[in-house]
Amino acid sequence: MSQATQSPAHLKYDVVIIGGGIMGASTAWFLADEPDFNGRVLVIERDTTLEFASTTHTNSCVRQQFSTELNVRISQFTAEFVHSLRDRMGGDERVPELRIQSFGYMYLAADEGFADTLRANQTIQHAAGAATQLLTPDQIKAAYPFYTVDDIVLGSINTVNEGYFDGSTVNTWWRRQAIERGVEWLQNEVVAITRTGDQIESVTLASGEVIACGQLVNASGPRGARTAAMAGLTLPIEPRKRYSWVIKADQPLDRPLPLTIDPSGVHVRENGGGTYQVGAHSDIDPAADFDDFAMDPDIWMDKVWPAIAHRIPAFEAVRIQAEWTGHYAMNTFDHNAVHGPHPEVRNFLFINGFSGHGLQQSPAMGRGMAEWITHGAYQTLDLSEFGYDRLMHNRPIHERAVI
Known part of the structure; x- marks a missing residue:
């Protein structure tokens, strides 16, 4: 090259x-x-x-669960592009064939206000051709038994062209x-x-x-x-710090974990091989210096681990394998x-x-x-x-x- x-x-x-x-x-x-x-x-x-x-x-993920039609259609083109990467690059045999690992995004609503937002979003997503499903707590539990759903009123997921890609x-x-x-x-x-x-x-x-x-x-x-x-x-636009961890569970889940957006704001997804990727930001979210990639020493114990262990009790016993800080280019x-x-x-x-x-x-x-x-x-x-x-x-x- x-x-x-x-x-x-x-x-x-x-x-x-x-x-x-x-x-x-x-x-x-x-x-x-x-x-x-x-x-x-x-x-x-x-x-x-x-x-x-x-x-x-x-996180290298793609979702169609947006609240504007244009953002949904942008993600649909991404899915089309990823699935046809080699063809779009002239049939170059050096280019690998890629697929989206469609474990989906699972938005969880803990109150009727956010549940109404998910319902309104689904209407827009369906009009654009997305396959979003709304799930009751019982339906979430039936599909993904590892979740705690006692404090959830509604979930939203799409497992068609939504998940991880390379x-x-x-x-x-x-x-x-x-x-x-x-x-x-x-x-x-x-x-x-x-x-x-x-x-x-x-x-x-x-x-x-x-x-x-x-x-x-x-x-x-x-x-x-x-x-x-x-x-x-x-x-x-300003840099905002976003923290990531790769964790290994002592008891891996029995099926792929959707990218789960917990009501706390913490998110966690399938990573493969019994490992999972977790993301979060501080409750106070100021602009960062361009070169500031230091981890917050307290956020894992104070916010992140309690949130994922509550939502997925199997994550009470996990080990951190890697951690890092990245920046969002935040349009304020x-x-x-x-x-x-x-x-x-x-x-x-x-x-x-x-x-x-x-x-x-x-x-x-x-x-x-x-x-x-x-x-x-x-x-x-x-x-x-x-x-x-x-x-x-x-x-x-x-x-x-x-x-």
């Missing part, structure tokens, strides 16, 4: 993408795959190992094929953006080069607001993506603010960005609902299903 370089081969590119994580890689691949695009593309990534990137710390492999092949098709990948950092009026002219690298660009894509994850600020633009405006051009600085393009559901939305978002760059409009799924202008006019998208 071609490796990232440290110096650009040219001083002018048709498209410069700041950020080489999942959104940058998706955009680059879809541009390289777009028959009507023949421009020169540069991806600039500060750490091409992605050691601390949100892409690396993801997002790392998708990301690897997006990058690999993009490079093979002529996209340049640079390990460097943008330290300045030159804007003249309503036009982005160039970016300046930490190594000193000034790179002219036709279109500039902000794919810099939790650092998206910092990138926008270099161009004199605002973006309501409405927890949804910001996508497409700035209304005034039209060659500054956003693909930011996914608030924890970025990897699962990356196929549709990268495709949409490539369509916009090539054609000046979305060609398949209309993503204009996520446009920046909603921030300017205070029109939030009310997505109720955020974990």
